Amino acid sequence: MSQALVTGLNGLSYAFILFLLAAGFSLTFGVMGVLNLAHGALYMLGAYIGIQIVNTLDLFWLAIIVAAAALAVLGYALYTLFLKRLYGRVPEQGVLTIGISIIMANVVLWIWGPRAKIMQTPDFLTGVITIGGLSFPIYRLFVCGVGLVVLGLLWYIQDRTRAGAIIRAGMDNKDMTVSLGINYGLVSTLVFLLGVALAGVAGVIGAPITGAYPSMGDNLLLLTLIVVVVGGTGYIQGTMLGALVIGLLDTFGKAYVPQVALFFAWIVFLAVLLVRPSGLIGRKVF
Amino acid sequence: MDEELGQIPGGPPIAAPSPEDPAARRVPRPLVETVLPIAVVAIIVLLLPLFIPSFVSSLVTKMMIFGLFGMSLNLIWGYANIPSFGHAAFFGTGAYTAAVLVTKVGLSSFWLSLLLAIIVTAAVAAILGVPAFRVFGVGAGAANPIYFLLATIAFGELLSRMAVSLRPVTGGTTGLSGIPEAAIGFGAKTNPEQYYYLVFVIGAVCLFLMYRIVNSHYGYGLRGIHDNERRMQALGYNTWLYKYTSWIVAAVFGGVAGVLFAYFGSTLVPNNLAMVTSDISFLLVILGGTTVFFGPLVAAVFYVGVEYVASVYMPQRWPLLFGAMFVIAIMMIPWTKGRYQGLGPEVLRLWRRVVRGSA
Numbered sequence: 001m002s003q004a005l006v007t008g009l010n011g012l013s014y015a016f017i018l019f020l021l022a023a024g025f026s027l028t029f030g031v032m033g034v035l036n037l038a039h040g041a042l043y044m045l046g047a048y049i050g051i052q053i054v055n056t057l058d059l060f061w062l063a064i065i066v067a068a069a070a071l072a073v074l075g076y077a078l079y080t081l082f083l084k085r086l087y088g089r090v091p092e093q094g095v096l097t098i099g100i101s102i103i104m105a106n107v108v109l110w111i112w113g114p115r116a117k118i119m120q121t122p123d124f125l126t127g128v129i130t131i132g133g134l135s136f137p138i139y140r141l142f143v144c145g146v147g148l149v150v151l152g153l154l155w156y157i158q159d160r161t162r163a164g165a166i167i168r169a170g171m172d173n174k175d176m177t178v179s180l181g182i183n184y185g186l187v188s189t190l191v192f193l194l195g196v197a198l199a200g201v202a203g204v205i206g207a208p209i210t211g212a213y214p215s216m217g218d219n220l221l222l223l224t225l226i227v228v229v230v231g232g233t234g235y236i237q238g239t240m241l242g243a244l245v246i247g248l249l250d251t252f253g254k255a256y257v258p259q260v261a262l263f264f265a266w267i268v269f270l271a272v273l274l275v276r277p278s279g280l281i282g283r284k285v286f
Numbered sequence: 287m288d289e290e291l292g293q294i295p296g297g298p299p300i301a302a303p304s305p306e307d308p309a310a311r312r313v314p315r316p317l318v319e320t321v322l323p324i325a326v327v328a329i330i331v332l333l334l335p336l337f338i339p340s341f342v343s344s345l346v347t348k349m350m351i352f353g354l355f356g357m358s359l360n361l362i363w364g365y366a367n368i369p370s371f372g373h374a375a376f377f378g379t380g381a382y383t384a385a386v387l388v389t390k391v392g393l394s395s396f397w398l399s400l401l402l403a404i405i406v407t408a409a410v411a412a413i414l415g416v417p418a419f420r421v422f423g424v425g426a427g428a429a430n431p432i433y434f435l436l437a438t439i440a441f442g443e444l445l446s447r448m449a450v451s452l453r454p455v456t457g458g459t460t461g462l463s464g465i466p467e468a469a470i471g472f473g474a475k476t477n478p479e480q481y482y483y484l485v486f487v488i489g490a491v492c493l494f495l496m497y498r499i500v501n502s503h504y505g506y507g508l509r510g511i512h513d514n515e516r517r518m519q520a521l522g523y524n525t526w527l528y529k530y531t532s533w534i535v536a537a538v539f540g541g542v543a544g545v546l547f548a549y550f551g552s553t554l555v556p557n558n559l560a561m562v563t564s565d566i567s568f569l570l571v572i573l574g575g576t577t578v579f580f581g582p583l584v585a586a587v588f589y590v591g592v593e594y595v596a597s598v599y600m601p602q603r604w605p606l607l608f609g610a611m612f613v614i615a616i617m618m619i620p621w622t623k624g625r626y627q628g629l630g631p632e633v634l635r636l637w638r639r640v641v642r643g644s645a
Contacts, residue, residue, distance in 0.1 A: 095568060095572060106605035222443055
């Protein structure tokens, strides 16, 4: 029983890392219909920037800010130089961003070398909490907390702000939204930047747990795809649900049936695509 | 009889081309544009091993294999506008089937392993194609191919994870190695030199079959689906069946390329089923262009050549070049309504200039 509880808590914190990873992708994919397959590579870059800053300056919060800013700039370049010109051409967006992620993986390899790096957990977040005889690392609780904050923030933006209303309107009918005189282009650019910056934040926060290595982008991208599709596109709470389902399934699967755990997530992915292509609680965007 | 055919009812009589007409004396177009280039390329490829060192001929073998791989994807991506990010699923299925049969089951005949690999690949494609086209769909009825793309990614990843998990059969993450040289019957084994010719012959047969397929009634049906699927449906075509069968046909040719690859490299890893390998197939399609039948083959020559040069001079930085190829292919290659003008049309233009210039 206590074993199951620990596995459950681990699964929960894994789910929040998955959520942080997938939230940015969910924004760009679900809201704008842009298939950004470089998302995993962007996370990786965020993780490397974070590790570099924490290991040299030892400023955890600065690392988060710098990573978010750097990736927002990169995302702006990516959007205006390339993706903007590929509006509505989903396969081409995919092919282009695959190329970008291959380039980024090699640049990271060039700068930081092939060996995996791990971030020192910041001092104020080290240690364990003991609850009822079970010890649990503080950092994992911190990750859960950040995940909840990001979820709340995005949920608020989505449901309570003018920007969120514009986004939802654009999802339903882009032409109509634009014809009402709303600067949808600006809002969608900002949403894309927010999505990319979130990948950087997730990279820094996830770095003490996932580490950073040049080939991590592909694996993370595939996880992201699973989470977003299972949870559903267009709603941030769908992404959270998908992250919970996949995080818990994966952790419990690895603990109890390690042979099938490798492709278990993919079977769930295909099953959800088959039964409800818009995801568990997503809305039909396309 | 001839006079009746030359006459449009109610219209002016059409003059039959006279023998003095310069247009009639010119060499027939099909001869210049199909037979002659094929003959030239075939002779060059057949005689090449006599003049080049063996490592170059192994590069040419690889070009032919990847060319076949790219062209098999072009059958669906280029002709029917069915973009797939998981074509390596079939490449790898063919390769793994042949390799498992030869190394684990103890089958010795190359031809039997090829045949069984084709059957297995077709079966896998038929199974995966049902959800892919029934539920997600591309073209008419599915406004956005995004779910289809995600599903094709999932197919490749699922199969490659299964290859990792089924360690006793597939060798797990280390994959299968030590695939023997192809035994083509009569107790003969092919050394790399002979394997070159084997790949050439099988590749030529596949190209011929694919050429017949895309230039048949069926192939024109696929092009019609590319241009306007709704209209094809209105004309009474069962477009679902066209797309589904073309998916299987493309998978089979991809599987054949995989079998050739398995015997060529003698090593297989689960990544041969995954997205990493699929990347190459659609790079070849876009780089080579979808408007010309042999486009991906030209792209494969370019790709394998660049890869080799890069592996000699800057092996560390090759992925930079590889990634840049995707970006350049997408941003620079002219694109109209789902058709790419890649290297293939350029080569065709060059050829026409050469022929006209000399004639």
